[in-house]
Amino acid sequence: MARAGKEDPELNMLVGRPDPRVRRRSFLQVAGLLAAAGVAGYAGGTVAGLGDGDPPGAVAAADGQPIAGNRRNERLLNIYNWSDYIDDRTIPLFQAQANIRVNYDVFSSNEDLLARMRAGPTSYDIIVPTNNFIPTYLKLDLIEPLRQDLIPNLTNLDREFVETDYDQGNRYTVPWQWGTTGIGFNRAKVPGGKLDSWASVFEPDAAAEGRVTLLREVTDLIGCALIYLGKNPNSIEDADLAEVVKLVRAARPKLKGFTTDTYIDELAANETWAAQGWSGDVFQAQDQNQDVSYAIPKEGSLRFVDVMAIPKGAPHPANAARFMNYVLHPKVQARISKYVSYGTPVSLAKPLLPTDQTADPSIYPPASTKLSILTLTGQKLQKWQAAYDQIVK
Ligand code: N2P
Numbered sequence: 185m186a187r188a189g190k191e192d193p194e195l196n197m198l199v200g201r202p203d204p205r206v207r208r209r210s211f212l213q214v215a216g217l218l219a220a221a222g223v224a225g226y227a228g229g230t231v232a233g234l235g236d237g238d239p240p241g242a243v244a245a246a247d248g249q250p251i252a253g254n255r256r257n258e259r260l261l262n263i264y265n266w267s268d269y270i271d272d273r274t275i276p277l278f279q280a281q282a283n284i285r286v287n288y289d290v291f292s293s294n295e296d297l298l299a300r301m302r303a304g305p306t307s308y309d310i311i312v313p314t315n316n317f318i319p320t321y322l323k324l325d326l327i328e329p330l331r332q333d334l335i336p337n338l339t340n341l342d343r344e345f346v347e348t349d350y351d352q353g354n355r356y357t358v359p360w361q362w363g364t365t366g367i368g369f370n371r372a373k374v375p376g377g378k379l380d381s382w383a384s385v386f387e388p389d390a391a392a393e394g395r396v397t398l399l400r401e402v403t404d405l406i407g408c409a410l411i412y413l414g415k416n417p418n419s420i421e422d423a424d425l426a427e428v429v430k431l432v433r434a435a436r437p438k439l440k441g442f443t444t445d446t447y448i449d450e451l452a453a454n455e456t457w458a459a460q461g462w463s464g465d466v467f468q469a470q471d472q473n474q475d476v477s478y479a480i481p482k483e484g485s486l487r488f489v490d491v492m493a494i495p496k497g498a499p500h501p502a503n504a505a506r507f508m509n510y511v512l513h514p515k516v517q518a519r520i521s522k523y524v525s526y527g528t529p530v531s532l533a534k535p536l537l538p539t540d541q542t543a544d545p546s547i548y549p550p551a552s553t554k555l556s557i558l559t560l561t562g563q564k565l566q567k568w569q570a571a572y573d574q575i576v577k
């Protein structure tokens with residue numbers, strides 16, 4: 185196996201067997217094995233030394249000295265990210281290189297994450313809300329400025345992820361991955377093997393009863409329903425929101441339910457035939473079931489960027505900055521993006537990705553695709569949440 189020189193610890197750590205397409209299943213099995221071996225598993229925390237194929241120099245690159253800039257003097261990092269959003273090697277490799285132990289927990293909606301953050305201090309050092317929630321986090325004073333001096337790889341970011349309306353210049357946030365909202369469907373089950381409209385999930389055919397899911401997420405549910413109804417995707421008009429409520433409540437008896445974290449498995453197992461979902465998640469289902477496809481409906485849809493941020497007063501902000509810097513390395517971006525099939529905000533990673541991913545218009549949609557980026561400010565969040573509660577609760 186080739187070994188990189190000691191002068192580049194990032195590369196040193198990244199030399200390993202060529203990445204086969206690692207399936208989510210094997211990731212879960214690895215987590216299970218770690219747990220069975222008495223090592224805290226991925227769901228509740230991770231301890232790992234060198235992964236197989238890692239060069240022995242990796243740990244030596246870090247020392248055991250305290251890291252300046254943390255509030256608690258610990259080589260520890262507590263991450264709270266979406267489910268199904270990371271490959272199986274990034275955390276073990278970071279731990280080995282940085283000599284920082286990582287606890288990795290998952291959440292499944294922005295509402296859950298925000299509620300958790302509003303309820304009082306947690307021990308999380310990194311959370312990953314969606315861009316449209318950042319104005320709310322800033323207004324509520326829930327996140328703190330980043331130590332940009334510890335994140336030199338910020339220069340790797342594509343300009344569109346730096347010049348944003350939610351955090352100009354990345355003072356508070358670093359993009360993780362980005363994607364679109366669309367419909368995952370089973371070609372063998374939907375009429376004609378094709379699907380191109382939001383009608384399939386908002387007004388499902390009787391034949392699909394119990395086989396359709398919608399996202400349990402305010403922005404996607406309300407935003408996409410507005411788009412389907414031909415309204416402004418940013419509408420806060422009471423009449424528009426009332427129509428949305430009427431539409432989705434009427435669909436409700438025909439749905440299997442509202443979910444953000446079970447639809448990958450349900451699509452893969454042929455349990456559902458059409459699921460409103462996020463691009464990369466659907467491709468992860470496709471890895472397991474070739475009948476699964478992804479469509480961005482003709483009426484248009486939403487695009488999002490999920491961003492890493494540091495909760496105010498987090499115990500280990502310097503460790504968090506180290507991890508952010510690590511994730512911005514093109515090779516790390518490529519590894520994550522290849523596995524989760526979401527878009528990378530670092531174009532330097534694209535030559536390292538399979539061309540069937542970089543050339544896929546479902547992952548990197550052309551500018552002509554009708555996609556809106558939403559921002560949820562105070563009043564909109566309240567009104568949309570109220571509409572959502574009338575539908576889902
Ligand atoms: C990953 C979910 C992507 C989050 N499973 C959408 N904001």
